[in-house]
Each structure stands twice: as C-alpha cells, then as structure tokens.
Amino acid sequence: MRNSKKYFALAFGMMAAACTYDFPETTEPTAGEADFTKMISVGSGLSTGFMNGALYTDGQDASFVRILAQQMQALGGGTFTQPDVDSEVGCYNPAAGCTAGRLYLKINPTTGAPGPAPKLPGDGGKALAPYSGSANLNNFAVPSTTLLLSLIPQTGGPAIPQNPAYNPYYGRIASTPGVSTIIGDAATAFGNGGTFLTFWLGNDDVLGYATAGASVAVPLTTNDDFTSRYNSALTAMLSASPNAKGVVANIPDVTSLPFFSTVAYNPIPLDAATAGALTSQLAVNYNAFLEGMAANQIITADEAAKRKLTYSAGSNPILINDETLTNLEPYMAGPYAGLKPYAIARQTTKNDLICLTAGSYIGANLGANGVNGVSAPLTNTTSANTQALKGDDLILIPQEITQIQNSISTFNGIIKAAADANATRLAFVDANAILASLKTNGAEINGSTITASISPPFGGFGLDGVYPNARGNGYLANAFIDAINAKFKSSIPRCNPNNFAGNELPVP
Amino acid sequence: MKRFYKHAWASAALFMLAITAVFAQTTISGKVTDGVSGEPLAGVNIVVKGRVIGTVTDVNGAYTLKVNDAPPLTLNFSFIGFRSQEIEVTNATTAGLDIKMEEQTILGQEIVVSASRAEEAIMQSPVSIEKMDILGVQNTASENYYKGLINMKGLDMTQSSVNFQIINARGFNSTGNTRFVQLTDGMDTQAPALNFPIGNLNGPSELDVESVEFIPGSASALYGPNAFNGILLVNSKNPFEYQGLSAFAKMGVNHIGDSDLNSDGTKIGPGSAKPMYEGAIRYAKAFNNRFAFKVALSYSKATDWYGTNLQDKNAAVNPGYSTNPGADKVHAFGDEVSTNIALLGLNPSFQNSVNAAGLGGYLSSLPNDIVSRTPYNEQYLVDYNAHNFKANVGLNYRITDKVELLYALNYGAGTSVYTGAQRYSLKDFSIQQHKVELKGSNFFLRGYATLENSGDSYIADLTGVLVNRAWKSDNDWFGQYSATYLGALAQQGVAPGQPGSTAQREAAHQAARNAADQGRYAEGSTQFNDAKSKARSSVIPGGSLFDDKTALYHFEGKYDFKNQIDFMDLMIGASYRLYDLNSNGTIFADTAGNDITIQEVGAYVQAAKKFFADKVKLTGSLRYDKNENFKGLVNPRISAVYSPTPNHNIRVSYQSGFRNPTTQGQHINLDVLSYRLLGGLPEYAKAYNIFENAYTVESVNRYTAIVAEKAGKGAYSGSNAGLAIGDPEALRQLTAVTDAKPVTPEKVKAIEVGYKGLLGDRLLFDLVYYHNSYDNFITQVILRQSAGPLDLNATAPTEQNIRNASTLLTPGTDENGRQNSYSAYTNLSKTVSAQGAAIGLEYSLPRGYKVGGNYNWNKLNQELGDGYLSEFNTPEHKFNLTFGNRKVTEKIGFNLAYRWQSGFLWEATFAQGQVPAVGLMDAQVSYKVKAMKSTFKLGGSDLFNKRYVLNYGGPTLGAIYYISVTFDQLMN
Secondary structure (H helix, E strand, C coil), X not given: CHHHHHHHHHHCCCCCCCCCCCCCCCCCCCCCCCCCCCEEEEECHHHCCCECCECCHHHHHCCHHXXXXXXXXXXXXXXXXXXXXXXXXXXXXXXXXXXXXXXXXXXXXXXXXXXXXXXXXXXXXXXXXXXXXXXXXXXXXXXXXXHHHHHCHHHHCCCCCCCCCCCHHHHCCCCCCCCCCHHHHHHHHHHCCCCXXXXXXXXXXXXXXXXXXXXXXXXXXXXXXXXXXXXXXXXXXXXXXXXXXXXXXXXXXXXXXXXXXXXXXXXXXXXXXXXXXXXXXXXXXXXXXXXXXXXXXXXXXXXXXXXXXXXXXXXXXXXXXXXXXXXXXXXXXXXXXXXXXXXXXXXXXXXXXXXXXXXXXXXXXXXXXXXXXXXXXXXXXXXXXXXXXXXXXXXXXXXXXXXXXXXXXXXXXXXXXXXXXCCCCEEEECHHHHHHHHHHHCEEECCEEEECCCCCCCECECCCCCCECHHHHHHHHHXXXXXXXXXXXXXXXXXXXXXXXXXXXXXX | CHHHHHHHHHHHHHHHHCCCCCCCCEEEEEEEEECCCCCECCCCEEEECCCCCEEECCXXXXXXXXXXXXXXXXXXXXXXCECCEEEEECCCEECCCCEEECXXXXXXXXEECCCCCCCEEHHHCCCXXXXXXXXXXXXXXXXXXXXXXXXXXXXXXXEEECCEEXXXXXXXXXXXXXXXXXXXXXXXXXXXXXXXXXXXXXXXXXXXXXXXXXXXXXXXXXXXXXXXXXXXXXXXXXXXXXXXXXXXXXXXXXXXXXXXXXXXXXXXXXXXXXXXXEEEEEEEEEECCCEEEEEEEEEEEEECCCCCCCCECCHHHCCCCXXXXXXXXXXXXXXXXXXXXXXXXXXXXXXHHHHHCCCHHHHHHCCCCEEECCCEEHHHCCCCEEEEEEEEEEEEEECCCCCEEEEEEEEEEEEEEEEXXXXXXXXXXXXXXXXXXXXXXXXXXXXXXXXXXXXXXXXXXXXXXXXHHHHCCHHHHHHHHHHHHHHHHHHCCCCCCCCCCHHHHHHHHHHHHHHHCCCCCCCCCHHHHHHHHHHHHCECCCCCXXXXXXXXXXXXXXXXXXXXXXXXXXXXXXXXXXXXXXXXXXXXXXXXXXXXXXXXXXXXXEEEEEECCCCEEEEEEEEEEEECCCCCEEEEEEEEEEEEECCEEEEEEEEEEEECXXXXXXXXXXXXXXXXXXXXXXXXXXXXXXXXXXXXXXXXXHHHHHHHHHCCCHHHCHHHHHHHHHCHHHHHCCCECCCCCCCXXXXXXXXXXXXXXXXXXXEEEEEXXXXXXXXXXXXXXXXXXXXXXXXXCCCCCCHHHHHHHHHHCCXXXXXXXXXXXXXXXXXXXXXXXXXXXXXXXXXXXXXXXXXXXXXXXXXXXXXXXXXXXXXXXXXXXXXEEEEEECCCCCCEEXXXXXXXXXXXXXXXXXCEEEECCEEEEEEEEXXXXXXXXXXXXXXXXCCCCCCECCCCCCCCECCEEEEEEEEECCCC
C-alpha cells in the first residue's frame, strides 16, 4: 500500500488520488461461536442479585446475570426476565415474618462504630409472594439452593414445618409447587429456544455450612453426592437444548469472604484496669487449673498452653468454646466448680475465622454470665441470663476451615471436569481464583479500587459479607464476559462496574 | 524511499545526457560596461523576453547568445543595482551590441512575483509586500541575512536558538509558527511532522540567496493552507545567472560577559565568550547556455544561547514561603512533576508508613501545599552545540529556448533548540528536499519531496523528569519528602495535627527536600550522564527520544494564459500534497500495518484586468482546497489598485485564509505521561472514549484544590479524611464535557488598505492598515475522567462519588494501562479580531546614502477568554531605522540598523510571561579588496550586548561580533 501509494502520487501527482487514509477497523461486535438470543440462568443466591441479606428489586436489577444479559443485548441478546420481587427492602428474616428488610450500615449510637443492621420495617413478605410471570422467566436462580434442592420437588413446597427443604423463593416461581423442580423448570425454559446457559450451582453446598460456623445445623454435601448431583443437574440442562452454549463457574473459597474477615480474631478493646481484673479474677485461676490438668496428664502440655488465657491493654482475642478441646467439666469440681462455663474454652488466634454474625454478640453483657466473648465464652445471644447455645456457629476453627477448603477443592475438581467434558459447549469461570486474587491483591476498576470487603466506598461485597454488592456484581459480570469472549471468540462489551452502587456510607 | 531517489536521479541524468539538435537562427554578442566608470560588468543577466533562454556576461563583460528563433527578439539586460534595459534585436546576426548600464538611484523599482504569483512592479502590488534583494542580503547589518529580515516592515521575529529564528506577521506568533509558510524556490520548507518552517536551518545558504520576498498577512487565496499570517519566499541563485566560484568565512564571538548573568544567584551560561564559525562555498557553471549546475555548501557552529529564566511558573500557588516548594522554573526541568502532599495523606500505604514511624498523629498536619521534585537547570539537559550544515545542489537544463527542466536538492542538518510545549533539543536532525521542475515563462510544473529525520532529537523537560525518576521514583520521593516533613514538624515541637507556623512549615519543607534529595545524581556526574543518555536513547514516553521520518510529497502546476489572452491576465494552478506520517508510533498512531497518510488538493484561478486607462487594476483570485479529513474550503481574494500616476498607488484588498490542523492536530496519539495527546479527528476521541465521565482539567484542578484544603480537617479529620474526595462543594467545581467538536481548519478574514508612493524619485512611502477577523481557532481541550459517573448535586459525600472521583485526584493509568487524562484538538467557537498599521519611509540621499525606517502597530482587539491563552505574542509598537551606504568609496561601505519594540505578553503552553521592551543596534562596515576579489566585513548584532529575550521561555540573547571575508570570482 505504502509504495503503491507513493508511486501513484509520483506518477499522477496532479490528480487527486482516491485512496484516502482509513482508520484501522475497530473489531465488529460479534457473538462469535455463541448465540445470545435467549439466555437461561441457573444458580444460587449469587445469580439472583441477593445482597445485603435480602432479595429486593434494586439487588435483582444489579444481579451479575442481568448485567451479563444487558451486555449481551449488543450482540443480539433478547430480553432477560427475572422473577421481580417488587420490594424495596426485601425480607431479611423470612422465618420471623419479614419484619426486617435488607442490611445497611448503621452507626452504633453508643460506640460510634458502624455495623450492618436490617432496615425496619421489612416488606412484610412481599418478596416471598407468588410470582405470576414464571412462564417467561430467564433467571431460575434461587437463593440458598444446594444441588440437592435444585433437583427435588420439595423445594417448592409444601410450606410446612415438616418439609425443611421448602424454599419460598422457589415456591413463588415453581411451575407446580411441590411437584416441579428448579432444574426441571429451567430445563423446560431452556429447551424452548434457549441458546445460552449460565450455570452456577454448588456454592450453597459449602456456603451454608461455612456461614453457619460449620455447625451441624446445615450439613456439608459429601463428595459423592456432589459429583452425581452436579452432573445430573448440568446434564439435564445441556440436554434440554443440545446445541446451546453456556458458561459454568466454580466455587469461590468461601473462607475468603468478608463474612469471615470483617470481624478480627482480636476485636475486644480493653483498658489496663479491665485487663488486670480479668487476669486476676479469671485467667490466673483458669491457667493454674490447666497446668494442674497437664501435670496430671489429663490434657497435654500443648493443649494447656493453647487454652491459657491472657488479657492485656489493647486489642484482645475472643473467648470461645472449641468442641475439639478436651471437655474438662468432670474435673471442675470443688474449688474449680466456678470454672465450669470454661470446660472447652480458649481464646481465638489468628488461625480462627470469626463470622460476621458474631459481631453483634461480642461484648454483650450477659449479666451473671459475664461479658459475651470476654469473660464468658462467645454464644449467640445478647440477653442476660438466657440459656445460650455454645456459639459453635459463630467461629470457624482451623479444623473446620481445612475441611471446608478440602471440600471446595474437590468440588471444583468435579466442576472443572464437567466443564472439560463439555469443552466445546461450556466456557469456564474460575471464580475461586478471582475471589482469592481480590482478597489478597484487591483490584481496580478504571483506576478505582475494589476490595473483598464490606467497607464503603471501595468494598465489593454487600453487608451480609457473602454476596457482592451491585458494583461487585458488575465486576463479576465482567469476569463472565471475559471467559465467554475468550472461549467463543465473541465480543460482549464489558460493563463499567462503577456505574453501579456500592455500599452506602454509614448513617446514624 | 530509495526508489524515489533513483527515480529522481535517473531523470536528472537522462536530461544531462540528452543531446538537442541546435540550429541557431539568431546570434547576438557584445559587451556590457558600467555607464559611469566604463569598466566591464561581469555577471550581467541577459534573457530573451518570453523565453527561458539567456546568458550572463563574463569577467570581461562580454556575452554571446544563440537563440533558436528568428528576430525580432527583445533582450532584457538586468543587473542588481542597475537600471534594467530592454533592447530590440532585429538582425539574425547582431554583433557588438554593447550596453552601458546606469546605476539605479530611483527607489521602488523592484519587480516582485509572489504577491500575485506573476511578475509585477512592487509599487503596483495589490497587497503589502517587502523584498530583500541580493544587495540587501550582502549588506545586512545583522550577522546573517535571515536575522536581517527583522528590519522588514511588518515582520516580527522571535528566536529559540542561536540558529533558529522564527518569522511571523500581523500577530499570533509562536515558536513553532504553524500559521506561516516559508518557501524556498517554491518548495514548502516545513518539517512535515511539525508543520512549521524551521527558519534558516534549511533552505539556501547565504551565498546562494538571490532575493527574499515577504507578504505580511494571509495569502491562502494563492498559496493554500497555512499561509495564514503570512508567507516568506526565498529565491536561490539560478546557476545560469550566477556563475563562478564564491566563498566566505566568518568568525564571531558570543556569550561575552556571561559570567555576570545570574537570575537566582547561580551562575548560568558558559561563563566566558565563545567562538562562532561559519564557512560557505558556492560554485556554479553553465555550458553553452543550455546546461548549468550549482553546488553550495555551508556550515556554521556556535555555542547556543542558554535558557536562563529561573522564574517560577507556579508562583501563583506559593502559599507565602520565601522559596516555593512547588516551584516550576521555566528553564529547569524535572520540577514539572509535582503533587499536593495533602492528597498523599489520603493514601493508605503512606498512612501505614507514617503510622509505623510513630507520626500517625501528624497525618493531618500535612499542609495543602504543592511540592515539586528538584529540577536540573536547562544547561545540563539541552544540547547547546548548535551547528548547521546545508547543501544546495541545482541541475538546470534548457530543453528548448522556452522550457527549462531542473532538479534541486536542499539539505539541512544540524542541532538546534526549539521551544514547543516543552524545550526540545533538535539534535542531529535533518531535512532534505528534492525537486524536479519544468518551467517556462508562462508555466511551471513541479514535484518535490520533503524528507524529515528527527535524528537524536529529544525533549529536554522530559529528560529531566526521567533522570529524576531513574534515580528515585516519584512515589518514593514524595513519600520520603512528606514523611520527613512530618518528622521535622514534630522535631520543631509542633503538636500533632497542628499545621505549625509558616516559618516552621518552611523549615520542614527544606528539611524534607534535603532528605528526599539525599544521594541525588549531581549535575554532570557519571550517574547523571548515564541516566540522561538512557533517557535520550529510548523513545517517548519511556524515554525522551523522537523517532520521526515523516515525509511530504507535493506536486503543483501553474499556467498563465498571457500568450493566449490579451484583454486580461488569467492564470490557473493546482496542487496535490501527500503527508506520509512515519513516526513508528512515537508521535502518531502509525504503528506497523497502520500507515497514516493525509492528502490535500487545491486549485486556484486568478484574473486581473486594468480599467480606466490602466489607472485601476482589479484582481480576483479564488482558491479551493480540500484536505481528506475536512470539508473543502473556498478562499477568495479581491483587490484593487488605483494608480493615478505610476508613482502613486492606492491598494485595497479583501481575502480569507485558513490553516489546517497540523498533522499532529489531526493524528497525534502520544502518551506524554500526564495525559495522552490525541488528534482532533473524531475517530481518536471515539477509540479512547474520552468523553465518558470526563471533566475539564481546569475544573478538576479546582476540585482537587478544595479536596486538598479540606482533607484532614473538620468533618474530614482522622479516619474520615478520605470522605473529602466526595465533598459536595469540591464536586460542584467540576465541569463535565460530554462532547467536543472534531477539529476543523481555523479561518481568517483580512481587509487591507494601503498607499505606496514615490515622492520626487527619492522618498519612498508605504502606508498600510489591516483588520483581521479570526474564527475557529484550533486549541486543545484537556480532560480527566472519573472512574464512573458522579452525582455533582449530592449534598453530602456518597460512596459512589468518593470511589468514582478518586481517580480525578491525579493523572494516571488504570489497571488496563489506560490513561484517565486526554488532551484533544478542537476549535474555539469564538471570533476575535486584530488590527494594525505600518508605515515605511525610505530616502535616497546623495552619494549613495540611504536612510529608512518603519513603524508597526499590531493590536488584538479582544482576548479569547474562558481560560484560553490568546497567544497574540506580538509587540504593539515596533520601529526600525536603517542608515547605510554600500559604496561610501569604491572600497568602503557600511550599514546601521536600530530597532525597538515595546514590551508584550508572551503566552504559550510552555510558559507565559512578559517580554520586556528592547532596543537593539546592529552595524557592519565592509572593505572591498578588488585585487583579491574579496570583501571584508566587520560587524556586530546587538552592538551594545544588551541581554534580551524575544519570547518568554526562549533563550537569553546577546551580542554577536564577527569578521568575515567573502570571495567572489565575478566581483565587479
């Protein structure tokens, strides 16, 4: 071009050449090997726009799947219908009749410190009311959906205490409550002209267990169950529309969520006098008792050392019950009878993870029982003189963390294997790596920071510490867009996550 | 490109070898003598009217001419300083046609060609025009002819190097004058990547200059784009007409008394007088009046004038210290990098380091002060070894008596300094021009190529910044500075959180700078030189080196219908131009596979007719120009000259002119660290999406000033300091820019009235008034983008405003390497006007003495406003006085020139400030030694060594004294 242009110019200089400079062509938007005409989403709360502890309209509008669908519209993507809850604040406490709505950051009037608090009043159940447009749904994601719950009809009803599987968020959209299943409904919709699948299940097989402090209340799915259920759900979807493409994502390391990093292991400020009193009145006695137990070989010297209490001026760890410790209650008789509440007590270390929910219990005055987490082992109560639970649901101890991470690692191997087995049809998002990187390095969006925290203005997670806020959903949507574009040579435009809201600043 | 040379050389060789059948039909011979002394005159030019054929007299005054035509023929005998004579020849063989030439004593008899693109008497020119002829070139009082042009009426000159003068007319001058065109033998001498003429750095060497014509004011209607403020036409000596060997050598001295110079207590300048050298040689020879060639070489070398201005461009932000910690000195580089250290207090990692040092309580003591890095003075960064080599080669062949074919090479190379947005060292750059032209008395057809090579040219300011960074990153430096500042406050007993007294703060600044500068590379040290070489050897922006080989190809032709049409003068012309940008992606986006070109075409027609017994001449021109990126433009010129007698001429003209955005204004795509410079074509704005969440940088500066002022105080104290980023008052300062017009040509409409008269053959009188109205000035809009949308109406800080505005605080790049700041070319939709007048007088005294003078008045009627620089850059009053006699005796001549200009404001992106009034005297005396065919000249420009500047930000100039000897084989 260059030479021919010059020669042309030389030879016919006086004639205005017709060849003018053309700017390099910007790549034409293309769907590549994929077709985004009708996208169907199956997933957990992460795919619903659940945030700040509730499902509400603003959150739904900013679900990463919806953002993804909006960006796909540049490439022929169709309308994307979600089961709108038509609720401003949603329902924070379904069990308690939706008297509270989503969380916001409230400045504690006594301490001046901000903390998550539900908005009052709640929507009274609006968010759980039956949804009429199920026939045209695109987003079948339901909060708190384990693989099992996605496959069984009980998830949709009946709404009776005897049916623990019941999930009102599915109940409201189920094609036939009590009969239909989430996967069944989604597969039907997908089979009806679906061209693209966004499939992100598996999170709740770990998440519920972890956020419940690895207490037995919510069980951890076994490896075998995970394998069969995951493949069954995915196969059901893929076979519904045999030519459609899709994207799957793996399970983030839930222990990296701000749910476990917002409350430090040593959040208790003590002045010298209080620390002195706790030392002389509790620590000295308990520590001496432990030494005796070690001397009598009831416990090892290591366990004794691990359990010894220290209080000092400044930040102090939390006093907790640890069910893996030797229960010394039988020895706490006579002069030691007063130590009975500390039969399996120790203080937290940096190896423990404290649930965000613990924040509202720590430091509560429990009357005669002492101060929660300070002189009394942490329990999930704030009232004096109640028979408290043991508080296992507020802490992840190292053994539990390892167990959870091992499961995640295994599950992710299963997910990756499933994705690889359908390599021509499925793009893969390594959500685990994305959260890990966000947690250790943070990230930037157009030069503005985003962090794996709930602190405004840069935190990317809502105040429940588990689900991304709207801006975080935008960030997540871009990760899906990148994976889809790379896999299918498409050019879905990235969104600007900064167009979406983060967490509002604390208010009184 | 090589193929192009081959092509050109091949055609030249072909014509040299071509043998034309010559059968003379008319042969004329004779001798030309000086009518007074009777001595033979060598070098007298004899041409056949209406042909290109002609000859010159030899050393004995003899000539012979053979013409392939039957008589009658008209011969024109001309010699500079003598009255031209036309002689009719009727015999096929005319021998002994001896001519006595009379000296020209009547003023105003010059013939000019550029005002109407056709020969006409200067007295009857329809627009203002000035001419310097060969005698003017030889007798200039300045050390070279180009500097001597400053004495021309209506001409303004500024200077950014000892060898780089910039010419302008009628306002809006600049150190890179993109509104002015300079032609050498019809070739545009601009540097194609810069789009402005580079003065006398290319073009003919002084020995080869035949004449210079200067048109103040727009000339677009004839010369096309960029002949906006004026045009200068330099004509070299035709090898047929100026033959033989000539040479000159000059020695001079400058920098006399430099050691006195100190504008801030430090000595700047080389400290002692420095020698200057210049030498030139020219040889031309014609064979049989058919073929002629010339070679002219020149070389000059000098120690450049130093940039000595250490005034603080940031003085306005000095919070009252005796030394401004945020100073940005004009001629010191590296201090362009600055930051508000109060903003550093918002940075978490800085907070951590201060907390670790136990100074956490002092975080809010960080003052709202701009701090700049410590600079290096210009002399350590700019290459002052000014030198200039020029070669001019001409090969001319008369194919027939009516058609001449020629090839010309103009080569200019060297080292100079140019002041643009920064100071640029043009180091070992070169520009070569190759031209092939076919011409007759009524037409020409030419094509030429201008090939630029930026050589080792680099940006001096950026080099200073890069040397600083090579030693210590900005982050580290400002971090250490601020931490030390807080420590120094603590040491002085200032309570945590308190600002301290002004004296305490100033002492803390001093301590902070000393600590942060610990171990800094000393000027001239090995480390400094290594860092400097490294910066200068890698391309922008990682280094400071330009890599540009942009070329320009131009083709044009003109045809005059004088042989076909009698009742009026009619001519047409057309041109085609191709810019081939080639910066390897260092200036333009012309990376591999993206070869950017710009094409321009133009065509014009001009008609002139005399009325009322030839007392009124009306001329109308119309020119159409089209650049591929802009709409076509039509520019007319209409003029009338009323000449009640040949010695009284009243002229009126109206015309429009335009300037295309420069090649950079169209296509630049350059990361200059603080922002990305983008061409004004809409594709660039679109590719970078520059208007998304964008605010003018001026408004962002107001915003950050308020954030810095409020952070750490009141509602924003302690851990709430970061909320200041979302302060509603600060955010309200922001001016969003959602769109800017793609750049288009700027325009001028000019009206001129003038009178030129000759009173009693001895007093030449020229008076002119002009009024220019400008529209669509090309400017740049600088934007900074927030990370996302902002709610400027928020009444309290919001998380969205804080996180999205956080990127406004500093220019920077995001996680994808994308800048948040852009500077894009656009136009100002504001009309401004300027007016001016000039009067010139020249009086011819008895015995060859001449006295002359001119006064010039230029005034901008209204400022651009809106925070834009008007950049009129022209003194309101200026006058020149000259007095000389080139022949006081047969041997001695002299020339004196005095000029004065009023003080004026210089506004440019590099710096803005007052240029003081200055009056300067140039003088020379010459002594002719006929036996040696040589003239000795002793002279000086700025005779009294007054230190002065011609533009704010330019070097400080002073006296140059010189002695020279010029040898001319054909000296009469």
